Amino acid sequence: xxxxxxxxxxxxxxxxxxxxxxxxxxxxxxxxxxxxxxxxxxxxxxxxxxxxxxxxxxxxxxxxxxxxxxxxxxxxxxxxxxxxxxxxxxxxxxxxxxxxxxxxxxxxxxxxxxxxxxxxxxxxxxxxxxxxxxxxxxxxxxxxxxxxxxxxxxxxxxxxxxxxxxxxxxxxxxxxxxxxxxxxxxxxxxxxxxxx
Amino acid sequence: xxxxxxxxxxxxxxxxxxxxxxxxxxxxxxxxxxxxxxxxxxxxxxxxxxxxxxxxxxxxxxxxxxxxxxxxxxxxxxxxxxxxxxxxxxxxxxxxxxxxxxxxxxxxxxxxxxxxxxxxxxxxxxxxxxxxxxxxxxxxxxxxxxxxxxxxxxxxxxxxxxxxxxxxxxxxxxxxxxxxxxxxxxxxxxxxxxxxxxxxxxxxxxxxxxxxxxxxxxxxxxxxxxxxxxxxxxxxxxxxxxxxxxxxxxxxxxxxxxxxxxxxxxxxxxxxxxxxxxxxxxxxxxxxxxxxxxxxxxxxxxxxxxxxxxxxxxxxxxxxxxxxxxxx
Numbered sequence: 289x290x291x292x293x294x295x296x297x298x299x300x301x302x303x304x305x306x307x308x309x310x311x312x313x314x315x316x317x318x319x320x321x322x323x324x325x326x327x328x329x330x331x332x333x334x335x336x337x338x339x340x341x342x343x344x345x346x347x348x349x350x351x352x353x354x355x356x357x358x359x360x361x362x363x364x365x366x367x368x369x370x371x372x373x374x375x376x377x378x379x380x381x382x383x384x385x386x387x388x389x390x391x392x393x394x395x396x397x398x399x400x401x402x403x404x405x406x407x408x409x410x411x412x413x414x415x416x417x418x419x420x421x422x423x424x425x426x427x428x429x430x431x432x433x434x435x436x437x438x439x440x441x442x443x444x445x446x447x448x449x450x451x452x453x454x455x456x457x458x459x460x461x462x463x464x465x466x467x468x469x470x471x472x473x474x475x476x477x478x479x480x481x482x483x484x
Numbered sequence: 485x486x487x488x489x490x491x492x493x494x495x496x497x498x499x500x501x502x503x504x505x506x507x508x509x510x511x512x513x514x515x516x517x518x519x520x521x522x523x524x525x526x527x528x529x530x531x532x533x534x535x536x537x538x539x540x541x542x543x544x545x546x547x548x549x550x551x552x553x554x555x556x557x558x559x560x561x562x563x564x565x566x567x568x569x570x571x572x573x574x575x576x577x578x579x580x581x582x583x584x585x586x587x588x589x590x591x592x593x594x595x596x597x598x599x600x601x602x603x604x605x606x607x608x609x610x611x612x613x614x615x616x617x618x619x620x621x622x623x624x625x626x627x628x629x630x631x632x633x634x635x636x637x638x639x640x641x642x643x644x645x646x647x648x649x650x651x652x653x654x655x656x657x658x659x660x661x662x663x664x665x666x667x668x669x670x671x672x673x674x675x676x677x678x679x680x681x682x683x684x685x686x687x688x689x690x691x692x693x694x695x696x697x698x699x700x701x702x703x704x705x706x707x708x709x710x711x712x713x714x715x716x717x718x719x720x721x722x723x724x725x726x727x728x729x730x731x732x733x734x735x736x737x738x739x740x741x742x743x744x745x746x747x748x749x750x751x752x753x754x755x756x757x758x759x760x761x762x763x764x765x766x767x768x769x770x771x772x773x774x775x776x777x778x779x780x781x782x783x784x785x786x787x788x789x790x791x792x793x794x795x796x797x798x799x800x801x802x803x804x805x806x807x808x809x810x811x812x
Contacts, residue, residue, distance in 0.1 A: 435733035
């Protein structure tokens with residue numbers, strides 16, 4: 289399974305759905321599962337059904353059709369929101385339905401947070417921005433999407449998915465806030481904890 | 485109740501038109517340069533003719549042949565302060581309200597200035613008066629935000645947040661839906677009359693911030709055992725970011741991830757913050773177009789969401805007349 293996604297992915301290789309200890313919150317958080325599917329019609333839908341049926345709110349599906357797993361199947365990465373309790377139910381339901389769950393949840397990083405930055409991201413050295421976020425103890429940069437439709441001279445936007453240690457989302461956001469201020473970038477923070 | 489309506493913009497005119505449906509009489513109306521006062525010939529409860537006032541305003545730009553001071557001195561029970569919002573000393577609205585209180589009359593405000601910028605001064609004026617003030621119409625138009633917080637009791641409300649500016653919300657909604665840039669959508673909003681020629685008040689977050697400041701004052705003073713201990717908020721205490729610079733690409737990146745951006749205001753008894761925030765695209769707070777939503781976080785009653793029209797003459801006048809009813 290060679291997959292560019294893993295390169296920027298700070299998650300520990302944990303194949304277990306066990307939650308991060310002591311964080312049984314009723315607040316939904318974002319979870320990522322990696323599935324492998326047989327390349328046949330209807331397989332993707334069948335895999336998503338248990339997520340929806342068990343109270344998961346689908347956020348994104350990354351269907352890596354160009355890639356194959358070592359078993360010749362197609363890797364699919366699914367992001368969804370669910371409480372920790374429902375998340376466990378979802379993983380169990382997926383496995384019951386015969387879907388191969390390659391990776392679910394994380395040990396090291398319990399919380400995910402997505403945020404947007406806009407402004408002169410390229411002029412202010414985006415890779416430096418990312419490595420300084422990465423250097424912060426609380427969080428790791430899991431995913432970056434950049435949109436610079438007007439070229440490098442005009443304002444551009446970036447979406448960052450950070451993975452934060454349990455209970456440290458606020459500290460991670462504070463670090464990004466400080467960095468954005470220093471580089472005169474605008475930060476669009478998520479409304480954390482109220483995403484009902 | 486006998487009403488004196490000060491201010492003859494969209495809200496003032498709608499109050500004049502709708503008062504009788506709520507069982508009230510308008511005995512005086514003033515705009516910045518003219519006034520009309522019921523002459524009393526029809527008996528104590530005979531008010532001014534609403535249709536004639538509205539027609540004169542439309543045709544000649546005045547509400548009557550009298551002086552605005554006559555309306556302030558008229559024999560009314562409730563003064564409706566619906567002049568444009570001003571910042572800083574919040575005049576002339578502030579003096580209109582305190583004059584009513586000095587006469588032991590009630591005042592209902594649609595003007596945000598006095599409640600946002602001089603809440604402490606207003607409280608002191610109320611303390612010395614037999615009159616009361618109400619200001620539901622200053623927050624979220626037709627949405628009963630202030631009275632809901634009062635019903636739950638401010639001490640049991642931990643935060644109030646929401647989308648409190650229809651113009652900014654319209655622009656963000658259109659940018660996301662059409663993939664257009666800010667300037668393009670702003671021009672469209674101006675053509676539709678959704679945005680003013682100078683949209684600063686709305687797009688820079690000032691209007692939403694004033695509403696949150698008002699809510700913060702309600703929470704702070706309402707929760708304090710002694711008002712002397714309550715923290716008073718004004719616009720300067722708010723952390724405010726607008727939507728003017730948000731590029732279309734930011735909304736596109738949000739949409740790719742099942743999210744969108746909304747100008748969200750948040751008030752607690754300690755902080756006021758207005759900023760563009762990332763919210764789930766189909767979430768409760770992602771209301772569309774000019775809709776507003778107020779979300780109230782409570783200690784014992786969970787979370788309440790109230791959405792509706794946050795602006796407009798009849799909508800805001802309904803909130804004003806609801807307040808008048810609460811004073812009976």
